[in-house]
Amino acid sequence: MNDTSESRAPIAILMATFNGGRFLRDQLDSLWRQTRQDFELYVRDDGSSDETLNLLRTAATAHPGRLHIDANDSVRLGPKQSFLALLRRTDAHYIAFCDQDDFWLPHKLERLVSAIERAESTLTVDAPVLCCSDATVADATLQPMDGTFFERHGIRVSDGRDLALSRLLFRNFAIGATTMVNRALARRCHHVPEAAIMHDWWMALIATALGRAVVLTEPLIIYRQHSSNVVGSRLRVFPRTWDQVAGYLELSRVGAARCVAQAVAFNEHFAPLPPQSARILEPFASFAEQGWMRRASTLIRSRAFKPGLALNSLHLYACITAPFRHQRP
Secondary structure (H helix, E strand, O other), X not given: OOOOOOOOXXXXXXXXXXXXXXXXXXHHHHXXXXXXXXXXXXXXXXXXXXXXXXXXXXXXXXXXXXXXXXXXXXXXXHHHHHHHHHHOOOOOOEEEEEEOOOEEOOOHHHHHHHHHHHHHOOOOOOOOEXXXXXXXXXXXOOOEEEEEHHHHOOOOOOOOHXXXXXXXXXXXXXXXXXXXXXXXXHHHHOOOOOOOOOHHXXXXXXXXXXXXXXXXXXXXXXXXXXXXXXXXXXXXXXXXXXXXXXXXXXXXXXXXXXXXXXXHHHHHHXXXXXXXXXXHHHHHHHHHHOOHHHHHHXXXXXXXXXXXXXXXXXXXXXXXXXXXXXXXX
């Protein structure tokens, strides 16, 4: 694939693959059954050693000119960098992100494009827009499990609080496998700092801080859970031993530090931000050097909360004790 290739279709679907042959056929079938077929599929394989590439080449032969494969078995990028590399190689109007092991419902593309077009009609032409949806969580055989993704993770869309920038700093609401962005947002992702945790989270920050994020409560994919999920959706299990408690607290502290580092990088990368977004992000610039009282104050003033007393208490502890091991000189 060329470094810069303009899609001839208005929609580009980006897929990162790695040893996904076990489930890939189901996913590809769900794409060819979409109610909107005006798309091209761009795939970057990260060095698969199973049947993934054979399945992709067979599909490319069956759908000439619509499936473009970038196979590289010498450089492993991982999912975040693979998706970002693909994003830089298309200039389609709308770009959807696709995992190799899920299953799209037939109207997914149609729903996402309609939602983005409605948002764009009320904004300037260069406004970045992201749309994502809920997902039906299923086991490896696509049998539904208890609760949708939003329900399992306590993401409430109705009142908008869980979609606010202040909460997005510490919890991502955008499921990458359900996400679509417009061209204006994609062009802002040609250079992404290393501190970005995942591509979908970074794009949700761009849309929320600089444009608009639209979240649909309708599940538009079947989100398959299996032993090889990179992220996945697992119900939280309360730690039962002191060692488990200590391990959970340490993970929370490290996670909080990564979130703050991402917020600082975002603020620097897109400065100057709109005033409303700047008021939330700029106080985190000195967070690593602040004492615990200043950190608590920063969180409160920015309204960077999490839902529920117990979860918010853990969040506060994790943030005020977060270990910043790689501070800039």
